[in-house]
Amino acid sequence: MRQKTRVRAGIVGSRFAASFHYAAVERVYGASPEVIGVHSRSRDSAEAFAGPRGIAVFDDLDALLDQVDVVHVCTPPVTHEAMAIAALRRGVYPIVEKPFTGFFGDGSDGFDGRTWPKQAALDAAMASVKRILDAEAESNADVLYAENWVYMPAVQKEREVIEKTGAQILWMHGEQGHSGSHSPAYGHWKFAGGGSAVGKGCHPLSALLYLKRVEGRARDGRPIRPATVSARIHELTRLPGYRDAGHLRTDYNDIEDAAMLHVTFEDGTLATVFASEIVMGGIKNRLEVMANNHRAVCNINPNDTMRTYNPDEAAFADVYLVEKLGTKQGWAPAVPDEDHTNGFPQEIEAFYRTVAHGEPAESDSGLAADTIATIYAGYVSAEDGGRETKIPLA
Secondary structure (H helix, E strand, O other), X not given: OOOOOEEEEEEEOOOHHHHHHHHHHOOOOOOEEEEXXXXXXXXXXXXXXXXXXXXXEOOOHHHHHOOOOEEEEOOOHHHHHHHHHHHHHOOOEEEEEOOOOOOOOOOOOOOOOOOOOHHHHHHHHHHHHHHHHHHHHOOOOOOEEEOHHHHOHHHHHHHHHHHHHOOOEEEEEEEEEOOOOOOOOOOOHHHHOOOHHHHOOHHHHHHHHHHHHHHHHHHHOOXXXXXXXXXXXXXXXXXXXXXXOOOOOOXXXXXXXXXXXXEEEOOOOEEEEEEEOOOOOOOEEEEEEEEOOOEEEEEEEOOOOOEEEEOOHHHHOOOOOOOOOOOOOEEEEOOOOHHHHOOHHHXXXXXXXXXXXXXXXXXXXXXXXXXXXXXXXXXXXXXXXXXXXXXXXO
């Protein structure tokens, strides 16, 4: 049995994402992880996170980075570039939550993401990507792109099918939607880098880009990259005639709440992505693949692993069923191990094996860069009524 390598870890951020990252670290078995501590903008929040877990609070990010091998970047997207580069310069592996990076405005008080020229936003986003990739090239560490969709069991099973059968993917479709983000920063372009296209669409899009990479590597030894995108974005909960019934989040400042992307690849095949904030009844995560030799449907969430019928809402007050369900009364999809279904422990396991043993990560900076390039080229397309737009390559 291989000796387990000790991996010292730090966490930046202390809210929703930090919690499931920590839970996934507790399930790592291919290395011996030790979470050293947490750094957060809010000392009170950091202490509330650290106390029950018995870890230290670091007021200074540099002090935390000096003591770890890997750092979990679980903060709003506007901070990702600076934190990733700070880690890479110290030879620390950054696990960067999605979206990877982006464009976050010009710093002015009156910045409005809806009206800002989208070609300028694309150029700025790609400049941010380049700075991170340049820092990675000069570092002994690698960027680990925390896209859990890549590591979902359903997506990894489809990877196996593609590799073993030599499948040619002709069309893929992915969706993510729910009733609104947990994060108070979401809704402001200057913090989130956009709305549904980047905040929701990055998940299925990354998985679809990943599967075309798998296909290309399996057949020709090189990934098949995205080439063009056509997109539309909408602000449905801000329509003059929208009637707010109280079930959807609506406090968006300058972002869209619905987006559609149509992506063509170098080989002429295609993928479509729907992303929105208007889905009730829990998260909708779905991916479908139409290939020349098979079809695969990944009903990630909801799925029918388990269903419950509860006639009394109060009876399930202390029972967790699935994220963003809204109500537990009546029939409901109940996920016995939601983290596993969503690929979180598999993702962190793979990343810790990269840090400990040098095993290459499936979700890397190249995939992250292509995702950002596709989304922001999509914003350019949407600004021009859906015109097909070339995707820049980092």
